[in-house]
Amino acid sequence: MKRTYWLTVLLFTGIMCDIGCKQKSNLAINNVEVLHQNQDQLTQVIIYDVFTPPVAGRIYAYTSLASYEAIRFITPGNPSLVEKMNGFEKMPQPDENKKYNFTLAASKAFFTVAHKVIFSLDSLKKYETNLFDGYKEQIANDSVYERSIDFGTRVGELILKRAMADNYVNSRGKPKYLGSSDPGKWRPTQPDYLDGIEWCWSSMKPLLLDSASQFFPGPPPAYSTDTNSVYFKALKEVYSISNNLTDEQKSIAKFWDDNPFVIEHSGHMMFGNKKITPGGHWMGIASIAARQTKADELKTAKTYALTAVALFEGFIACWDVKYKWSYVRPVTLINEYIEKGWSPLLQTPPFPEYTSGHSTITASAATLLTKLYGDNFSYNDTSDLRYIGMQRKFNSFFQASDECSVSRLYGGIHYRFSVDTGAVYGRKVGNFIIEKLLKQALRR
Numbered sequence: 001m002k003r004t005y006w007l008t009v010l011l012f013t014g015i016m017c018d019i020g021c022k023q024k025s026n027l028a029i030n031n032v033e034v035l036h037q038n039q040d041q042l043t044q045v046i047i048y049d050v051f052t053p054p055v056a057g058r059i060y061a062y063t064s065l066a067s068y069e070a071i072r073f074i075t076p077g078n079p080s081l082v083e084k085m086n087g088f089e090k091m092p093q094p095d096e097n098k099k100y101n102f103t104l105a106a107s108k109a110f111f112t113v114a115h116k117v118i119f120s121l122d123s124l125k126k127y128e129t130n131l132f133d134g135y136k137e138q139i140a141n142d143s144v145y146e147r148s149i150d151f152g153t154r155v156g157e158l159i160l161k162r163a164m165a166d167n168y169v170n171s172r173g174k175p176k177y178l179g180s181s182d183p184g185k186w187r188p189t190q191p192d193y194l195d196g197i198e199w200c201w202s203s204m205k206p207l208l209l210d211s212a213s214q215f216f217p218g219p220p221p222a223y224s225t226d227t228n229s230v231y232f233k234a235l236k237e238v239y240s241i242s243n244n245l246t247d248e249q250k251s252i253a254k255f256w257d258d259n260p261f262v263i264e265h266s267g268h269m270m271f272g273n274k275k276i277t278p279g280g281h282w283m284g285i286a287s288i289a290a291r292q293t294k295a296d297e298l299k300t301a302k303t304y305a306l307t308a309v310a311l312f313e314g315f316i317a318c319w320d321v322k323y324k325w326s327y328v329r330p331v332t333l334i335n336e337y338i339e340k341g342w343s344p345l346l347q348t349p350p351f352p353e354y355t356s357g358h359s360t361i362t363a364s365a366a367t368l369l370t371k372l373y374g375d376n377f378s379y380n381d382t383s384d385l386r387y388i389g390m391q392r393k394f395n396s397f398f399q400a401s402d403e404c405s406v407s408r409l410y411g412g413i414h415y416r417f418s419v420d421t422g423a424v425y426g427r428k429v430g431n432f433i434i435e436k437l438l439k440q441a442l443r444r
Contacts, residue, residue, distance in 0.1 A: 278361060
């Protein structure tokens with residue numbers, strides 16, 4: 001992992017101290033930057049621990065909600081998000097007659113949750129020590145510091161109470177999902193033939209959806225080896241496009257790959273490449289939007305929280321569809337019926353094909369970000385720059401999500417009908433989230 005980024009930017013972007021001073025340093029902590037750096041540190045750990053995309057989405061959701069629920073008191077009248085969701089208790093309230101540092105409280109809430117949902121804590125704890133020491137040095141009144149830490153801890157613990165009851169624990173340790181050899185059904189794909197991941201994810205308790213299958217789409221085209229069938233034409237389209245990709249299409253596919261663990265093969269050697277998850281990419285876009293508009297602490301925390309909720313709900317809804325249909329991947333049947341030994345540009349992810357996960361969760365996230373920042377929001381997406389050295393320019397969040405969606409067709413891992421269905425599906429999820437949450441929560 002790259003640590004130089006947070007070591008240099010870290011927390012104190014406005015340090016005002018005479019060189020060589022021997023007294024207590026006067027640290028001017030940039031509170032907005034703290035929120036961004038908290039998220040960045042979490043993303044680095046998610047990459048290091050190689051969490052699956054749905055699990056990463058869960059981590060982002062609970063940590064970001066904890067941060068928002070603590071910081072919303074920075075100005076009066078900001079409603080709770082989680083109290084409008086499924087299964088959360090009423091959140092703690094600060095004493096209105098006492099002083100708090102709510103960004104410190106938000107950070108404590110964020111890391112209280114993070115400690116229970118990730119594995120590699122060492123680097124995160126070093127970052128936290130620097131963060132909290134900096135706040136303690138800046139806050140003159142020890143009681144304000146301790147009160148803020150206590151409030152953040154209580155918020156985080158209540159968020160965790162819901163997290164511990166969302167059925168995640170019960171989804172661990174299940175038998176391997178190896179699909180079926182029945183015609184048209186998913187089975188492990190080349191070259192590594194990994195078993196299907198997170199096949200119980202639809203059993204997760206949604207934050208806002210009535211159920212995982214609330215917006216369940218129609219079935220995919222019926223499997224058929226008839227060359228004139230809808231299915232086989234879609235299969236041939238994947239093959240044809242993959243064999244005639246332009247340089248631009250290759251760039252689009254690689255930019256949006258976001259496979260958290262690509263297994264590389266070199267002769268008899270195998271090694272893994274860790275990268276950002278699909279959800280991490282969109283949390284990065286959320287960061288770009290907040291930074292570009294110079295959003296304050298409240299708007300920044302709200303941006304992260306709502307984007308993460310969109311991802312979490314999108315994954316639950318999409319994985320419900322995936323494992324109910326258990327639809328075959330293109331690579332399997334192209335090898336059987338069109339060209340033996342054919343491989344797509346991208347490594348096929350280890351789970352069923354229909355419907356596209358990228359298409360669903362990116363459309364859901366884009367819907368929320370568009371609500372927050374508008375339809376024509378131009379930005380340069382540098383979310384993946386540190387990981388793959390690529391960036392792309394977009395004129396709207398939906399332009400980005402649409403490009404992400406079709407990138408899966410270019411990559412040779414999805415049929416066109418799956419990416420199109422996923423994009424529609426994701427917008428429905430995103431719009432439902434907007435409808436369920438109070439309009440006041442989307443203001444500012």
